[in-house]
Amino acid sequence: MKHGMTTLLLAGATGLVGQAVLKQCLCDPRIMQVVAPTRRALPAHPRLLNPIVDFSALPEDAAWWKADAVICTLGTTIRQAGSKEAFRQVDHHYPLALATLAQRHGTPTFALTSAMGADPESRIFYSRTKGELERDLSAMEFSSLTLVRPGLLGGERTTARPMESFAMTVLSAVEPVLPQRYRVVPAEQVATVLLRSALLALPGIQIIESAAILHED
Numbered sequence: 001m002k003h004g005m006t007t008l009l010l011a012g013a014t015g016l017v018g019q020a021v022l023k024q025c026l027c028d029p030r031i032m033q034v035v036a037p038t039r040r041a042l043p044a045h046p047r048l049l050n051p052i053v054d055f056s057a058l059p060e061d062a063a064w065w066k067a068d069a070v071i072c073t074l075g076t077t078i079r080q081a082g083s084k085e086a087f088r089q090v091d092h093h094y095p096l097a098l099a100t101l102a103q104r105h106g107t108p109t110f111a112l113t114s115a116m117g118a119d120p121e122s123r124i125f126y127s128r129t130k131g132e133l134e135r136d137l138s139a140m141e142f143s144s145l146t147l148v149r150p151g152l153l154g155g156e157r158t159t160a161r162p163m164e165s166f167a168m169t170v171l172s173a174v175e176p177v178l179p180q181r182y183r184v185v186p187a188e189q190v191a192t193v194l195l196r197s198a199l200l201a202l203p204g205i206q207i208i209e210s211a212a213i214l215h216e217d
Contacts, residue, residue: 110144
């Protein structure tokens with residue numbers, strides 16, 4: 001069981017959960033370096049290595065693939081992606097390619113932001129895609145794999161998601177009577193769970209459902 005690490009690889013550092021993970025990592029003395037590959041440059045930090053990459057053509061031999069753990073928060077929506085296939089590329093192909101290269105270079109631990117209802121047999125395309133990624137990552141046999149399944153995420157996004165904002169308004173109004181699995185989950189709390197999972201690196205596959213995220217402290 002780990003309690004610190006030399007290098008953590010973070011994919012998705014510009015997204016809602018990824019930004020929260022990055023902030024927590026750079027403030028955590030247990031992590032000596034964060035490698036955050038992105039499409040556009042991040043603000044500089046003494047402990048941040050920020051390779052600029054094309055996720056559809058990742059550099060296979062980069063030295064920074066060798067890390068103690070990966071946290072992957074890559075994700076989009078079908079509306080933002082423009083099509084189901086473009087969505088699948090971001091939410092399935094990119095994370096799987098990332099996992100393959102990290103594992104090839106000896107990284108033993110992987111923590112993923114998935115989604116509530118992820119199921120490779122689901123009739124819902126979004127849930128099926130998330131479930132297929134979970135299935136494919138599980139088959140890779142990482143020493144430690146954590147699948148975090150939040151419901152609707154709460155936090156300030158840099159891009160507008162009108163339907164998500166509407167859903168958050170409705171859910172917030174009825175939250176006192178909702179089962180915990182349907183409540184809005186703060187992005188910061190998801191980030192805390194991901195980082196803790198990466199640091200602990202419990203052996204085998206851990207699945208953390210939305211209600212359990214709300215109970216993490």
